[in-house]
Amino acid sequence: PGVTRDRRYGMVDWPGWRFRIVDTGGLDPSAHGILGAMRTQTLRAVEEADVLVLVVDAAEGLTGVDRDVVALLRRSGKPVVLAVNKVDSAQRESALAEVFALGFEDVFAVSAGHGRGMGELLDRVVELLGPTARATSDADADADSVDADSEQADPTGEKSEVVSSGAAADANEDPVTDLALDGEAGDDDDAADADDHADGDDADNDNGHVAGNATDVDTAAAEAAEIKRFRRPEGPIRIAFVGKPNVGKSSLVNRLLGEDRVLVHDMPGTTRDPIDTPFSVGGKDFVLVDTAGLRRRRSVDTLTEAVAGKMARDQLARCDVAVLVIDAAGGATVEDAKIAGMIEESGRGAILILNKKDKVPKSQINSKIDETKEVLSFLSWAPILLTSAVTGAGVAELPIAAARVFEQASRRISTGEVNRFLEGILADKPPPAGPNGRHVRLYFATQAQICPPTFVFSANHPTAVPVSYRRFLSNQIRQAYGFQGTPIRIVLREHRKKRKSAPPERN
The missing domain is CATH 3.40.50.300 (P-loop containing nucleotide triphosphate hydrolases)
Known part of the structure; x- marks a missing residue:
């Protein structure tokens, strides 16, 4: 009991209509302490609502607290619908006689667990909301509509609301899109910058500078595409x-x-x-x-x-x-x-x-x-x-x-800029030798993702790059470009040379 404490908001789509509902904590008019604080939250929801739904437990029958809540809601002067929950059998339907004695015009036997009676209940709620309920076509155009399965946003603007309340026993049953890479088709500036690094072949460069050509751009873009990338949807x-x-x-x-x-x-x-x-x-x-x-x-x-x-x-x-x-x-x-x-x-x-x-x-x-x-x-x-x-x-x-x-966290650094940065870093501090004296080289770099900023480095022996050097790269990126308040991810990918296609055979 008492699992729900705060006001929880959501949207209901009912054939042709959309309206906001509010789930509240149990309401005990005489409660103190934590239950008293819950009562304050529930009363705020009652003030906001256009229609009130009082939920009582058929298994327990009416309690003294239920009767106190009835009196309180009647004083609000707002339409009240009585939902007798957990009516799962004919035996429990006998509890309805006691409920009808309260004198409510709208009484519905429902089972939240099995969906029984919910259609009739929602139909009546829409009738009581009248013109304050919004047609679905209008609601769809509302940019701040909230998904009932995932959001509990506060009411904003003129929107119809239904508040669901109960006694303290709590009778209720319980754009990800691709982010285009710098260096891909259409990014002329980055492509030009990348060409500046080309020296004709994929020759190893022993002086620590970036080695690569236009093939590296394609390779790095393909490698970076393997990482999950996204652009955050517009919104708050x-x-x-x-x-x-x-x-x-x-x-x-x-x-x-x-x-x-x-x-x-x-x-x-x-x-x-x-x-x-x-x-x-x-x-x-x-x-x-x-x-x-x-x-x-x-x-x-x-x-x-x-x-x-x-x-x-x-x-x-x-x-x-x-x-x-x-x-x-x-x-x-x-x-x-x-x-x-x-x-x-x-x-x-x-x-x-x-x-x-x-x-x-x-x-x-x-x-x-x-x-x-x-x-x-x-x-x-x-x-x-x-x-x-x-x-x-x-x-x-x-x-x-x-x-x-x-x-x-949403910043993006162009591929050309990242590689100019990398060239400077490698000139000052190239990667240390790997196991067995392997000469580790970094060929190309690109930012593959935002939120968090993720940088992909193409290397001949990616597993040989020590954690300390990855941390060094991250710190240098942060020192150069900021990124305060967001982690930076460093990813090493194996450098793969693009095979040249064989010339067509002559007849």
Whole structure:
């Protein structure tokens, strides 16, 4: 019971119509503590909605809390539809008699698990919405429509809404596209730059300079095409707030929004579902994603917490920028480092937030920053911000930093520029000899992907290039081009010479 806590938004497509629904936590009018905070969130949804759907449990029958909720919803003056859930058998239909005594005109026996009665329920909801429901053709043109399977966006603009509520027992049952490579057909500038590196043959170049010709351009492009590449679809920048429980993720989201959008409580693990909320500032659009706190697997106590943790991890694959929130007073810990490792592995842009700075004496601020840099040294490229969700200090800098990080992660360097860079690097520090004294050569380089920036190097012995030299290449790229806030991927591919086709035989 009580798995749902925050408001979860989604879109429903019903033949010819589209409308927004809101799933809420259990509603107990007399609750306190965490349940009281859940009640506040539910009442906000009631205020926003055009139609209310009250869900009761046929297996348990009407409870005193159900009757209190009925009285509360009636006072709202909005249409109320009563859904008696878990009516899976004729035996449970007998519970309807008790429900009809409440005097509701619209009562539906449903089973969310089996889909029973849902069609009639939705038909009635559309009737009650009337002109506020939008025809599907109109809704499809709405650029900010949200997929009900994946998003929980807040209401924006004039859109019809249905809020689903229940008693505290929670009666509810539970563009990727190709990125064209620099150097491919149509990129005249890059092709010309690549030709500048051609010296006629694929001759080995012992002085460390780039060796190659136009064939290398084709080869490198083909090799780079083997890597998954994408162009991020147009839309808002997705910012996921991740971190340990009770470090202030939800409070930061609420402070940015200027309202209590997500439930905040001093009990660790308050947030369970990832909550998506649109947000605009400075002419830029964002989606703020609040996630459940992450703990070590052996510290997870319940299945609910385990599922919430998995959903939080899944958000890393969907976001553009991951914000790791750390308790500034406690400092960065081993658990923070593990979460940071997940961010680095995901390839997403990253920002480190030292929250609760109001609890740290000014004389200790610099030492906390140094401590964070030491524990999370592998994220040395991520900017660090000091914030206080309580006072609001530093919070306004967050969306600005996120937009800058995303811009850096989306940068592309032309193939010609990358190879000029490589030529300079090889002149100063060519790759060390491989095993058995193998002479390692790098022939060509190209940026194959954005988000994260991925650079492919063509080498005669790619496996012989040590990790330390790959790290050197990454650091040199960052020093030359920035890429602050985003990881850089280095990929070595075997250099393959293009065979010359045999001349046609003469008769």
